[in-house]
Amino acid sequence: MGSLSEKLKKIGLETSKCYQCGTCSGDCPVAKIDFSFNPRKIVLETSKDAWIDSNLLWKCATCYKCYRCPRDVKPAEVFSVARKILVKEGDRPKVGESFARIIKKYGELSELKLVFDVKGFKSINMTPPTVIWRMFRKGKINIRANKSPSADEVKRIFEIVGGSNGR
Numbered sequence: 728m729g730s731l732s733e734k735l736k737k738i739g740l741e742t743s744k745c746y747q748c749g750t751c752s753g754d755c756p757v758a759k760i761d762f763s764f765n766p767r768k769i770v771l772e773t774s775k776d777a778w779i780d781s782n783l784l785w786k787c788a789t790c791y792k793c794y795r796c797p798r799d800v801k802p803a804e805v806f807s808v809a810r811k812i813l814v815k816e817g818d819r820p821k822v823g824e825s826f827a828r829i830i831k832k833y834g835e836l837s838e839l840k841l842v843f844d845v846k847g848f849k850s851i852n853m854t855p856p857t858v859i860w861r862m863f864r865k866g867k868i869n870i871r872a873n874k875s876p877s878a879d880e881v882k883r884i885f886e887i888v889g890g891s892n893g894r
């Protein structure tokens with residue numbers, strides 16, 4: 728057993744080292760467009776073993792832009808490992824389930840499909856149209872979910888590890 732912060736500490740992720748400088752939040756591209764996602768605050772809550780909305784953890788894009796942490800807290804790893812620990816403990820937010828289901832079906836992630844799956848029509852107001860347009864132009868989002876050439880292999884991996892969530 729043990730708390731989340733203890734489990735993270737066992738594998739070298741010490742959230743208590745954070746001195747709340749906010750560098751991670753300042754560098755985070757997700758935090759720039761989604762004010763509910765604040766890496767500094769999530770690290771603090773994790774260090775205090777406060778209740779964390781696991782949906783927030785799944786908003787992290789694991790882009791590692793927060794690598795400049797002066798205390799080597801490694802927020803990207805903290806969130807990624809915390810997600811896995813919470814899923815193992817039965818905390819499976821809708822976004823995680825949808826994420827796994829889409830990858831299992833298409834072999835890759837369709838961000839648009841994920842957002843619509845989780846938020847439905849509310850998602851239309853979530854992101855400023857200018858941001859969506861920029862992402863679309865750079866090929867970061869596709870209107871249609873394409874099936875990856877490796878979709879069958881990905882599906883097989885899911886079957887081997889078990890279930891749509893890989894457990």
Ligand code: SF4
Pocket residue numbers: 751754755756757758766786787788789790791792793794802803806
């Ligand atoms: S890894 Fe996560 S927390 Fe760090 S900058 Fe990227 S989205 Fe933000």
Ligand code: SF4
Pocket residue numbers: 744745746747748749750751752766767770795796797798799800801802
């Ligand atoms: S950059 Fe590091 S020390 Fe600063 S708030 Fe983020 S996790 Fe804490």
